Amino acid sequence: MVLYNQTCLDITPTHTPDPWITHSAHTEKFYLTFTANTRVPLWSAKSLMNFSSQPTRGPIFHARPSGSQSERLWAPELHAVRGRWYVYFAAADKAVGNRSHRMYVLGGPAETEEPHGGEWEFLGPVRGMDQGQWAIDGTVFEIGGTLYLCYSGWPRKEEGGWEDRKEGVQQLFLLELEDAVTAARGREPAMISSPEQAWERLGMRGPAINEGPQWLESPSGHWRGLVYSCSASWTKEYKMATLQFLGGDPLEVSSWRKGERPLLQNREDGLGPYGPGHGCFLHAGGETVALFHATDRETDGNQNRRCRMQRLRWTSTGPDMGGFVGAGTKDVELFLASGKFDQQTSGEGRAGQLRGLVQALKGIDGFESDGV
Template sequence: MSLTNPFIEQRADPFVYLHSDGYYYFTASVPEYDRLELRRAQDLAELATTNEIVDVWHKPSSGPYSDLIWAPEIHYIDGTWAIYFAAAPNREIVDNAFQHRMYAITTQADNPLEGQWSEPTQVDSGLASFCLDATCYKHNGQWYYIWAQKDAVIPGNSCLYIATMDSPTHLSSEPVLLTKPEFDWEVQGFLVNEGPAVLHRHGRIYLTYSASATDERYCMGLLSIDENADLLDASNWHKALSPIFVTDEEKHIYGPGHNSFTTSKDGQRDYMIYHARNYKGIEGDPLWDPNRHACIQPVLWSEDGLPIFGSPQNEIEFEG
């Protein structure tokens, strides 16, 4: 079957998780930045039309996580559902709106759409600065937490870090810097490395991330590491010199980025879920333009086992 992009409209920073119950779970930033929305479907394509959509948490009117709720991800960590998100104090109280920290809510419910969720807990990296866009990954029995945070010394808005976890809300190692914005394509408008996503295939772990301002210059970079190497040793990671997914002017797909990965039900086909706009004439601050839409793109593989991301497509051939 063919599937047309946008896949789900006005849902930025899209995250899809295929659980052992056979459901695909989807969450993303909503244009109002005021809540955590969760939906599920038994078919990946049906996430766009499902009636199973629940707002599992709304921001309070005041406090440390009362504004600009960004980039949620849902993970199942050893029997606990966790939704990670970035949030800031209310802008009426804090002069600088961008004081984000990372938080998590959790539930032990079988169906997270019906669960009683905890109050947010801050996931403290030990670095007292702007942070966002956390993801988690289990490798060789150990959970890892990967996120974006502003460094006190390195110029720019955010770098990527990794640490081990001993619970869904607690890190068990010191942060390790993986990458900073340094190439020309990473410093357009803003100096940004953010939105990490893990893809593990053919003996290597790939980590995509997004760079530059959130307009048509937004694009994706790639780190990779041998699956047998120490993930906390930054020297083991290889950084691609060029972006791997960029704006396609001809197709009117602008600023593709902040992706996640999922698979077909049988695990044989990989898909990348990302957001993009279909125009570049943004009026005002791009942050308040609601039209970053969730899109879907198949990930292919070379004979050497390397990922082929291609260019953004308006229509894809989809096999669930």
């Protein structure tokens, strides 16, 4: 019988909500950014565990004194897109509040350069993106060589236009891009997921939320799609679920299939960590790991959301994390316990996969990220 090591490893000791981590083969470093509200932070480290002890820190953008990027800078993501570093983030106008949230882009140095060392410029909103729609949590990825921006937005009104005050429903939208900062002409944003399942809603009448989309593809290519977060991020009921891409036109809702149950949620025994959500993914030596935020106490709300890491295993039907967040630990050796891998390989193959995770956690010499 193959067992699954469900241990949930602490990555950061402090509040780092909506964590986004990527690895650069050029600089041989990992980079972390997260929601900090007044700034876009950027941390770098030689290994994932160094984010807990000795990261290099430095914000690359501060909220403006006033105007459309003056508060609530949410969920930044650092992406290398066609040769250049970009950061996508949401921001609001402090004079208006949450309903003014829109997506913005920062342009940085060349992908081959150190993001901390180069100049960053504010590029504004995605050119051609409808600025009438509330939008947060943007992420970019390619399907068949075409670039897309997926984000969480308020729905269209029945009589036309966009909802501009009702905060009760968030859907996932997909926008085709011509390049990293330009929407494709003649292609409207398409709604590809709406929170219709009971587990996507907070209680019977609470907000129904789909947000935090992240592209995920199996190393074999047999499954690809999105992992998104649902329910309410400020509660212990936050969780992650899947949206499989079936092929065809990505802008057609019929090209996507929602999972029948959450990928990751609170444990059934009532123990923490709590509210696992807004994750991203890394491939290391044949292993796939999810990085997400969760709290230590069920009453923490939107505070103390620290970055954690848990294995993701691939089955014939797609990604699986056992359904529930594992017991939290700071013990790297416990996380790496080789006797409980969910792997069909053995001997040299399994040792190679273990080396990939050791290199990612303890040091990057020889680390090879498959990228996501």
